[in-house]
Amino acid sequence: MKVENEIMNEVIKVNQLNKKYPGGQQALRDFSLVVKEGEIFGFLGPNGAGKTTAIKILLGLLEATSGEVQVLGGNPAQPKVRRGLGYLPETANYYEFMNVLELLRFYGVLCDMSKEEIDRRGDEILELVGLSEVRRRPLREFSKGMLQRAGIAQALLHDPQLLILDEPMTGLDPLGRKRMRDIILSLREQGKTVFFSSHELSETEVVCDRFGILKQGELCWCGHPSEMVGDGDVNLERIFLRFIQEE
Numbered sequence: 001m002k003v004e005n006e007i008m009n010e011v012i013k014v015n016q017l018n019k020k021y022p023g024g025q026q027a028l029r030d031f032s033l034v035v036k037e038g039e040i041f042g043f044l045g046p047n048g049a050g051k052t053t054a055i056k057i058l059l060g061l062l063e064a065t066s067g068e069v070q071v072l073g074g075n076p077a078q079p080k081v082r083r084g085l086g087y088l089p090e091t092a093n094y095y096e097f098m099n100v101l102e103l104l105r106f107y108g109v110l111c112d113m114s115k116e117e118i119d120r121r122g123d124e125i126l127e128l129v130g131l132s133e134v135r136r137r138p139l140r141e142f143s144k145g146m147l148q149r150a151g152i153a154q155a156l157l158h159d160p161q162l163l164i165l166d167e168p169m170t171g172l173d174p175l176g177r178k179r180m181r182d183i184i185l186s187l188r189e190q191g192k193t194v195f196f197s198s199h200e201l202s203e204t205e206v207v208c209d210r211f212g213i214l215k216q217g218e219l220c221w222c223g224h225p226s227e228m229v230g231d232g233d234v235n236l237e238r239i240f241l242r243f244i245q246e247e
């Protein structure tokens, strides 16, 4: 029974993932990772390290060249698994003629939500991300940070069990970042799992339970700075720089 529970708790499980793009670029090398239910996991790595590639594979949007992926106990391509997932893409591509309310209705329908549920939850979420006052403006008039907030609203709308966010802090002003931090912390309180990539080490350090550093497609460190005992004053930035600069 204990073993079964432990397996259930593995919200993300990838084993020996490799991804080689058709052009020949090896974006992931033997990437293995387990993220447990309720964890807030910070996925770090320099530009081009393979974070977005790994995220797209976790979502079933991209196929790995080899290796195994299990998300919420199943294959991410399965509709029942997808419904438990909230995703913020690195670059959003929304219909610009829509306003954010229409955007949420569009996604809500895709997630099988009723109109009443979409409207009730939509109000709540727009308040949470600070877009209530611009809810009727078309997305083409949105600034970069406003679009990012719309993306976060879309990812949260159906109250998913697992949030996979590709650089959620990017483009947000200081208040937006604080809101994002608070959202992540409140998701933790609700027992949700959050897996997100970021270049904002200090922002990430405050909210995450565990971190992984990807370098040229390989996971070169996974853990928490507090585990680096006997190393003097360790913080996430120092660990990051040490692993990234190491040959």
Ligand SMILES: Nc1ncnc2c1ncn2[C@@H]1O[C@H](COP(=O)(O)OP(=O)(O)OP(=O)(O)O)[C@@H](O)[C@H]1O
Residues within 6 Å of the ligand: 021, 022, 023, 025, 026, 027, 045, 046, 047, 048, 049, 050, 051, 052, 053, 054, 090
């Ligand atoms: N569609 C593609 N075709 C070929 N190569 C690609 C493609 N997408 C990404 N790559 C390559 O795969 C590697 C990993 O890219 P990826 O976008 O996953 O990195 P990342 O860690 O998300 O970077 P960033 O921090 O800049 O977002 C890079 O070398 C990139 O050039």
Ligand SMILES: [Mg+2]
Residues within 6 Å of the ligand: 051, 052, 053, 090, 166
């Ligand atoms: Mg990326």
